[in-house]
Amino acid sequence: MTATATRVDESAPNRPVRPPRVISFSQRLSRWDLKVSPYLYISPFFIMFAVVGLFPIAFTAVISFMDWDLVRNSGQFIGVDQYAWILGQPQFWTALRNTFSIFLFSAVPQLIAAIFIAAMLDRNIRAKTFWRMGVLVPFVMAPVAVALIFSNMFGDNHGLVNNILTDVGLPAIQWHKDAFWSHVAIATMVNFRWTGYNTLILLAAMQAIPRDYYEAATVDGAGPFRQFRSITLPSLKPTLIFVIITATIGGLQIFDEPRMFDQFGRGGAAQQWLTITLYLYDIGWGQWNFGRAAALAWILFLIILIIGLINLLVTRRLVRDEGRR
Amino acid sequence: MTVKLSRRTKAIAGIASAASIAIIATGCSAPSDSGGGDGKVELTIATFNDFGYSDELLQEYMDENPNVTIVHNRAATSNDARANYFQKLGKEGLADIEAVEVDWFTEAMEYSDLLAEVPADAKGRWLDWKEAAATDGEGRLVGFGTDVGPQGVCYRSDLFAAAGLPTDRTEVAALLEGDWDNFFSVADQYKAATGKPFIDSANSVLQGIVNQLETAYEEPDGTAVATENADIEDAYNTVVERAVPISAYAGQWSDDWFASMANGEFAAMLCPGWMHGVISGGAPEVTGWDVADVFPGGGGNWGGSYLTVPADGKNVDAALKLADWLTAPEQQVKAFVNAGTFPSQSDAYEDEGLTAFTNEYFNDAPTGEIGINRAEAVTVATFKGPKFFQFHDALQNAVTRVFDGVEDQSTSWNTWVTEVSAF
Numbered sequence: 001m002t003a004t005a006t007r008v009d010e011s012a013p014n015r016p017v018r019p020p021r022v023i024s025f026s027q028r029l030s031r032w033d034l035k036v037s038p039y040l041y042i043s044p045f046f047i048m049f050a051v052v053g054l055f056p057i058a059f060t061a062v063i064s065f066m067d068w069d070l071v072r073n074s075g076q077f078i079g080v081d082q083y084a085w086i087l088g089q090p091q092f093w094t095a096l097r098n099t100f101s102i103f104l105f106s107a108v109p110q111l112i113a114a115i116f117i118a119a120m121l122d123r124n125i126r127a128k129t130f131w132r133m134g135v136l137v138p139f140v141m142a143p144v145a146v147a148l149i150f151s152n153m154f155g156d157n158h159g160l161v162n163n164i165l166t167d168v169g170l171p172a173i174q175w176h177k178d179a180f181w182s183h184v185a186i187a188t189m190v191n192f193r194w195t196g197y198n199t200l201i202l203l204a205a206m207q208a209i210p211r212d213y214y215e216a217a218t219v220d221g222a223g224p225f226r227q228f229r230s231i232t233l234p235s236l237k238p239t240l241i242f243v244i245i246t247a248t249i250g251g252l253q254i255f256d257e258p259r260m261f262d263q264f265g266r267g268g269a270a271q272q273w274l275t276i277t278l279y280l281y282d283i284g285w286g287q288w289n290f291g292r293a294a295a296l297a298w299i300l301f302l303i304i305l306i307i308g309l310i311n312l313l314v315t316r317r318l319v320r321d322e323g324r325r
Numbered sequence: 326m327t328v329k330l331s332r333r334t335k336a337i338a339g340i341a342s343a344a345s346i347a348i349i350a351t352g353c354s355a356p357s358d359s360g361g362g363d364g365k366v367e368l369t370i371a372t373f374n375d376f377g378y379s380d381e382l383l384q385e386y387m388d389e390n391p392n393v394t395i396v397h398n399r400a401a402t403s404n405d406a407r408a409n410y411f412q413k414l415g416k417e418g419l420a421d422i423e424a425v426e427v428d429w430f431t432e433a434m435e436y437s438d439l440l441a442e443v444p445a446d447a448k449g450r451w452l453d454w455k456e457a458a459a460t461d462g463e464g465r466l467v468g469f470g471t472d473v474g475p476q477g478v479c480y481r482s483d484l485f486a487a488a489g490l491p492t493d494r495t496e497v498a499a500l501l502e503g504d505w506d507n508f509f510s511v512a513d514q515y516k517a518a519t520g521k522p523f524i525d526s527a528n529s530v531l532q533g534i535v536n537q538l539e540t541a542y543e544e545p546d547g548t549a550v551a552t553e554n555a556d557i558e559d560a561y562n563t564v565v566e567r568a569v570p571i572s573a574y575a576g577q578w579s580d581d582w583f584a585s586m587a588n589g590e591f592a593a594m595l596c597p598g599w600m601h602g603v604i605s606g607g608a609p610e611v612t613g614w615d616v617a618d619v620f621p622g623g624g625g626n627w628g629g630s631y632l633t634v635p636a637d638g639k640n641v642d643a644a645l646k647l648a649d650w651l652t653a654p655e656q657q658v659k660a661f662v663n664a665g666t667f668p669s670q671s672d673a674y675e676d677e678g679l680t681a682f683t684n685e686y687f688n689d690a691p692t693g694e695i696g697i698n699r700a701e702a703v704t705v706a707t708f709k710g711p712k713f714f715q716f717h718d719a720l721q722n723a724v725t726r727v728f729d730g731v732e733d734q735s736t737s738w739n740t741w742v743t744e745v746s747a748f
Contacts, residue, residue: 074414157585
């Protein structure tokens with residue numbers, strides 16, 4: 001406000017010119033303090049982000065167009081060859097398929113389970129806090145520890161799951177041979193870890209639903225299931241969208257679980273459970289080909305961007321729907 | 326431009342190496358008081374797994390050389406060491422002496438100009454093929470050989486007896502003497518008698534056969550011959566046709582495989598010296614294990630490491646001296662007693678500490694003497710190019726696919742050909 005007024009004053013030609021004022025250094029300092037300090041206070045984050053976030057991203061883009069030798073720190077510009085190589089690899093497409101397959105196997109059952117567990121926890125039960133904290137326990141465990149335990153359970157010959165199956169007279173499942181079952185096994189690890197986390201977020205959203213709705217519905221004679229379907233679910237929409245988007249981004253970057261699934265960590269002999277990040281890691285740190293790894297990183301980035309955009313469009317539509325309702 | 330890039334890469338390498346923070350920390354603290362005016366030198370040595378370089382052994386050197394202090398950093402696995410090595414080679418932060426495993430040694434040899442040369446008086450003390458593998462195109466020897474992995478055959482005498490096969494280790498050696506064909510027919514015999522697989526894994530057989538070839542996947546001049554090499558195709562076909570049916574597993578090191586060591590799922594394993602520890606560790610309760618002084622198709626070597634001295638280190642001369650001492654015959658025998666790492670030089674093979682050594686777990690088998698015989702039976706040093714690991718890994722996958730029944734013999738071979746032609 002004042003700034004605009006001053007500027008108008010100065011630009012007006014008919015005003016008498018003010019005599020130049022000598023400003024002392026301390027005055028100037030306090031002026032700078034006012035102008036610069038806020039930026040200094042918020043700068044640590046942006047400096048950190050530029051160093052560990054932006055810079056590596058930009059440098060990755062540069063390297064992705066080069067044949068890079070890490071040891072000698074030199075590279076040769078070769079254009080889009082690295083991208084072409086990646087897209088021409090059958091492994092890449094298998095990895096893409098696996099990533100989406102594992103993502104679907106984990107995200108869908110996980111969210112359905114999370115909604116129902118949250119609905120249970122939303123009711124009047126004894127020792128509420130205990131149960132609510134309980135669902136978060138798996139999330140606190142280190143992913144590698146989870147993967148270690150589960151890959152032991154999913155052993156082909158001596159695993160716990162197969163031992164139980166054969167004891168009951170069912171055939172043993174070839175967890176490390178069949179692509180479908182390996183995805184199920186890996187998705188189980190993901191679900192174990194993330195269901196509780198999503199449950200708590202959805203529970204928080206459920207608690208925010210005004211209780212009046214339920215009271216009115218009860219008066220109208222709606223049963224618990226009808227209430228869940230007609231009140232709880234629609235009110236959860238915005239939260240569900242958030243949960244779905246975070247699950248998508250996480251799912252497309254899945255790494256720990258497939259890496260720990262066998263002793264080599266390279267996704268299986270026929271790439272049964274090779275995911276994009278696993279493939280990226282192998283090209284970079286297994287074959288020391290940073291040019292190709294950087295190109296793959298950018299391809300993954302674009303994939304996530306596209307999926308993110310689709311998510312955004314869907315979100316907008318759903319939210320508008322809700323507004324109309 | 327180059328300067329800028331190198332600084333940037335360093336930053337990236339720093340960020341990326343979160344996994345090896347411990348190694349970085351020690352690497353950075355190393356130069357602080359080394360090379361001071363009073364002649365005191367602090368030497369860092371980086372190894373992985375267990376090289377048998379115990380504190381007592383290093384103290385021995387420090388007692389002989391009072392001006393030297395040794396700091397020993399041990400990485401958990403050779404993979405960690407590999408990542409650390411290539412991130413820092415040619416830059417800063419490597420230890421004065423760095424251990425390199427034979428699997429990624431050829432990759433390191435691509436940068437042999439960044440490594441210090443082994444002093445002339447140390448040359449010639451290693452087994453010929455061990456030394457040849459560490460000599461680059463210009464004739465510079467850049468690696469101090471530590472251990473080798475001469476392969477014999479470990480077997481369960483109790484299971485052999487149950488199948489009607491001989492159990493005494495000299496008789497077993499005589500039984501398995503000969504080529505791979507003979508080995509497979511004994512295996513078939515065992516399988517026919519018991520219905521169980523004879524050997525632990527098909528890919529260990531592939532490893533054994535490939536380690537007996539002159540050239541595997543690349544020619545010394547750098548051309549890739551993997552898919553045209555008839556020997557490799559033969560090896561693949563032999564393994565798929567003969568080894569897959571008599572193997573318990575496709576590959577080694579899985580949870581199932583470790584669990585199987587103790588429960589008699591198979592009767593034999595191809596075993597280099599360092600495998601003895603794996604077996605006794607995996608099946609401490611089992612009493613039937615023994616070692617036969619024989620290997621199908623002659624001698625075979627699997628594994629073994631080198632010590633290298635990065636040329637831009639702060640104390641290259643002192644480091645060369647220590648590496649020389651550590652890999653001298655007497656110290657190699659001590660390392661063998663400490664950790665079972667088998668010496669790579671013929672002089673050590675006259676040492677009584679080695680010749681008289683018996684392994685209690687393996688029914689008191691004279692594993693020292695067997696190792697010497699097996700090491701001397703190795704006549705071929707397979708040429709392993711810089712992409713050996715990639716090619717071999719992909720071929721192992723091909724065998725695994727057949728074993729798992731995912732693809733048939735020829736489909737799996739073709740998949741491999743397509744896969745590796747993109748390398």
